[in-house]
Amino acid sequence: xxxxxxxxxxxxxxxxxxxxxxxxxxxxxxxxxxxxxxxxxxxxxxxxxxxxxxxxxxxxxxxxxxxxxxxxxxxxxxxxxxxxxxxxxxxxxxxxxxxxxxxxxxxxxxxxxxxxxxxxxxxxxxxxxxxxxxxxxxxxxxxxxxxxxxxxxxxxxxxxxxxxxxxxxxxxxxxxxxxxxxxxxxxxxxxxxxxxxxxxxxxxxxxxxxxxxxxxxxxxxxxxxxxxxxxxxxxxxxxxxxxxxxxxxxxxxxxxxxxxxxxxxxxxxxxxx
Amino acid sequence: xxxxxxxxxxxxxxxxxxxxxxxxxxxxxxxxxxxxxxxxxxxxxxxxxxxxxxxxxxxxxxxxxxxxxxxxxxxxxxxxxxxxxxxxxxxxxxxxxxxxxxxxxxxxxxxxxxxxxxxxxxxxxxxxxxxxxxxxxxxxxxxxxxxxxxxxxxxxxxxxxxxxxxxxxxxxxxxxxxxxxxxxxxxxxxxxxxxxxxxxxxxxxxxxxxxxxxxxxxxxxxxxxxxxxxxxxxxxxxxxxxxxxxxxxxxxxxxxxxxxxxxxxxxxxxxxxxxxxxxxxxxxxxxxxxxxxxxxxxxxxxxxxxxxxxxxxxxxxxxxxxxxxxxxxxxxxxxxxxxxxxxxxxxxxxxxxxxxxxxxxxxxxxxxxxxxxxxxxxxxxxxxxxxxxxxxxxxxxxxxxxxxxxxxxxxxxxxxxxxxxxxxxxxxxxxxxxxxxxxxxxxxxxxxxxxxxxxxxxxxxxxxx
Numbered sequence: 001x002x003x004x005x006x007x008x009x010x011x012x013x014x015x016x017x018x019x020x021x022x023x024x025x026x027x028x029x030x031x032x033x034x035x036x037x038x039x040x041x042x043x044x045x046x047x048x049x050x051x052x053x054x055x056x057x058x059x060x061x062x063x064x065x066x067x068x069x070x071x072x073x074x075x076x077x078x079x080x081x082x083x084x085x086x087x088x089x090x091x092x093x094x095x096x097x098x099x100x101x102x103x104x105x106x107x108x109x110x111x112x113x114x115x116x117x118x119x120x121x122x123x124x125x126x127x128x129x130x131x132x133x134x135x136x137x138x139x140x141x142x143x144x145x146x147x148x149x150x151x152x153x154x155x156x157x158x159x160x161x162x163x164x165x166x167x168x169x170x171x172x173x174x175x176x177x178x179x180x181x182x183x184x185x186x187x188x189x190x191x192x193x194x195x196x197x198x199x200x201x202x203x204x205x206x207x208x209x210x211x212x213x214x215x216x217x218x219x220x221x222x223x224x225x226x227x228x229x230x231x232x233x234x235x236x237x238x239x240x241x242x243x244x245x246x247x248x249x250x251x252x253x254x255x256x257x258x259x260x261x262x263x264x265x266x267x268x269x270x271x272x273x
Numbered sequence: 274x275x276x277x278x279x280x281x282x283x284x285x286x287x288x289x290x291x292x293x294x295x296x297x298x299x300x301x302x303x304x305x306x307x308x309x310x311x312x313x314x315x316x317x318x319x320x321x322x323x324x325x326x327x328x329x330x331x332x333x334x335x336x337x338x339x340x341x342x343x344x345x346x347x348x349x350x351x352x353x354x355x356x357x358x359x360x361x362x363x364x365x366x367x368x369x370x371x372x373x374x375x376x377x378x379x380x381x382x383x384x385x386x387x388x389x390x391x392x393x394x395x396x397x398x399x400x401x402x403x404x405x406x407x408x409x410x411x412x413x414x415x416x417x418x419x420x421x422x423x424x425x426x427x428x429x430x431x432x433x434x435x436x437x438x439x440x441x442x443x444x445x446x447x448x449x450x451x452x453x454x455x456x457x458x459x460x461x462x463x464x465x466x467x468x469x470x471x472x473x474x475x476x477x478x479x480x481x482x483x484x485x486x487x488x489x490x491x492x493x494x495x496x497x498x499x500x501x502x503x504x505x506x507x508x509x510x511x512x513x514x515x516x517x518x519x520x521x522x523x524x525x526x527x528x529x530x531x532x533x534x535x536x537x538x539x540x541x542x543x544x545x546x547x548x549x550x551x552x553x554x555x556x557x558x559x560x561x562x563x564x565x566x567x568x569x570x571x572x573x574x575x576x577x578x579x580x581x582x583x584x585x586x587x588x589x590x591x592x593x594x595x596x597x598x599x600x601x602x603x604x605x606x607x608x609x610x611x612x613x614x615x616x617x618x619x620x621x622x623x624x625x626x627x628x629x630x631x632x633x634x635x636x637x638x639x640x641x642x643x644x645x646x647x648x649x650x651x652x653x654x655x656x657x658x659x660x661x662x663x664x665x666x667x668x669x670x671x672x673x674x675x676x677x678x679x680x681x682x683x684x685x686x687x688x689x690x691x692x693x694x695x696x697x698x699x700x701x702x703x704x705x706x707x708x709x710x711x712x713x714x715x716x717x718x719x720x721x722x723x724x725x726x727x728x729x730x731x732x733x734x735x736x737x738x
Binding site for chain 2: 021026029035046053058060095098131190192
């Protein structure tokens with residue numbers, strides 16, 4: 001009896017579910033193609049898969065960054081750290097008031113202004129939770145490890161500043177408070193359904209209040225499935241050196257790190273021409 | 274001019290017409306961010322009561338953004354149809370709501386007066402309307418357009434097939450395109466948001482979609498959603514451009530931040546017309562809009578975001594688009610915080626667009642930092658389709674892997690057609706039947722391995738077969 005029941009339920013589920021006979025095309029795209037249908041609706045498996053992806057993205061936005069753990073990870077890379085927070089007191093306020101996420105809380109500002117600096121900072125690193133605490137928790141420490149390999153050893157970096165409830169532009173105020181020549185803001189990007197942990201890097205020369213996105217260079221989608229730590233560190237270093245040379249970032253600084261790389265590695269190709 | 278309204282012992286004062294409009298608006302985060310929202314629930318109702326008593330004529334006299342400083346205002350004033358307005362010129366905003374809901378305002382009447390209605394009048398009356406009012410009146414407004422098929426006929430809903438890919442991989446795009454076509458999607462447009470700005474790469478995308486449309490003889494149109502100046506350049510270089518796309522907003526300054534003005538849109542329209550690629554009709558423009566775009570460009574002049582949005586429809590109307598798409602939940606929670614605000618905004622936009630005579634569709638969507646989920650999307654798409662929405666988006670599994678947001682899927686479109694008895698554009702429906710994607714009764718069928726389109730894949734996909 002039991003055996004027959006199992007078999008009949010298996011048959012009926014097959015009858016309800018129509019797979020799409022073009023699953024081989026999935027190799028060309030991560031888009032949710034060829035997911036099949038029940039009637040004309042989504043099969044249960046797809047509804048649950050989608051729900052899980054959305055849950056991961058929601059948690060990335062709403063779970064608070066574990067600053068203690070992050071600080072330990074960063075110190076392990078031999079960077080001293082300092083904690084700050086923005087004017088947005090909590091996540092709900094942060095989401096509603098992007099302008100407050102761009103400004104330092106006055107206590108944090110006071111703290112930064114009272115750091116005793118031995119020498120001027122060439123390249124300041126700020127880490128902000130942004131819209132994905134998951135991205136920061138996962139990728140900041142390994143990225144810093146790679147950056148150690150690429151950044152010029154004579155550049156003074158000072159403290160790594162950790163900023164909570166932060167938007168990109170808070171790096172301007174932090175950089176200004178510390179008199180840094182340049183700031184690299186490492187921040188959790190808005191999570192996508194299939195990329196809940198994307199880290200972004202924004203490089204700004206001569207940071208000060210009132211700059212706009214046109215004044216920065218952006219490196220996006222840093223994570224093992226996107227741009228690798230090593231590639232990101234290399235690109236960032238290229239941009240930072242150019243910024244130091246040209247004394248500018250943003251639209252005036254074109255990212256030609258790939259072009260130069262190709263140029264230096266394809267002498268054979270050039271000879272043929 | 275100052276407005277006052279008393280509720281019991283309390284008198285509320287509003288500095289000008291735009292303050293009445295802003296404070297009468299249902300609560301939304303973007304108006305708080307702009308500092309123009311009502312401060313209390315009672316103030317909001319007082320503003321609505323005040324607004325209900327304002328004559329429609331006032332909107333022609335008291336301009337919320339000055340004529341001298343803004344070309345959208347000039348467009349609204351200079352193209353206002355006084356003859357069409359005569360029929361409703363005696364009404365207050367409150368009377369206008371009653372009139373719109375009455376049986377006097379049938380489809381023919383609404384069409385007749387539409388050129389007499391300004392965006393500010395449409396926005397004003399929408400603020401006094403409940404969701405069901407927005408649905409009922411929008412359903413009576415019929416806006417039909419055409420290019421290679423006929424969009425917007427009553428009882429129909431079309432789908433924009435959006436086969437985006439994060440690095441514009443030709444095979445990835447072709448795969449999503451085929452997926453959508455086999456689910457019966459793509460009658461509004463096959464429209465790609467490219468990752469690239471490179472002219473040669475954009476040219477390749479035009480040829481890709483054009484080849485697929487030609488290979489299967491699909492009665493639909495294509496669009497590559499890059500900046501309008503790129504599209505003009507591509508037309509000059511001989512690209513097979515069907516529809517010209519551009520994001521537009523409701524103020525001159527916001528449009529400037531997009532790098533456009535009305536003259537440039539006119540130029541693009543002429544360029545597309547010159548190609549004469551339409552077979553059924555000549556509507557060649559595709560616009561996208563969304564509440565909050567003016568504020569995010571710091572170009573809202575103290576006007577609430579919904580009124581700014583309605584003004585964008587005046588720009589659209591002037592250029593006779595095939596499609597106009599309000600991308601309602603894309604902008605983020607600082608403008609529309611949650612499902613409730615997104616749903617309300619979608620219904621307002623659709624109502625205002627249709628009342629003004631614009632073929633409005635909706636990208637029913639949200640980002641992961643908004644308080645919304647697929648249940649909210651189900652609610653909004655069902656309400657909008659009930660209201661006669663022109664088109665929705667169709668993306669594989671509702672997950673746009675290029676723009677990183679959630680929208681509606683091919684499955685969602687089939688759900689709407691099934692539940693509400695809606696049909697695709699007639700020319701496209703005939704094609705779906707010819708291709709055995711849809712059966713004689715109008716149901717889209719599962720596809721067999723032996724299907725013609727799987728046996729004859731677009732050339733970009735042949736290596737996978």
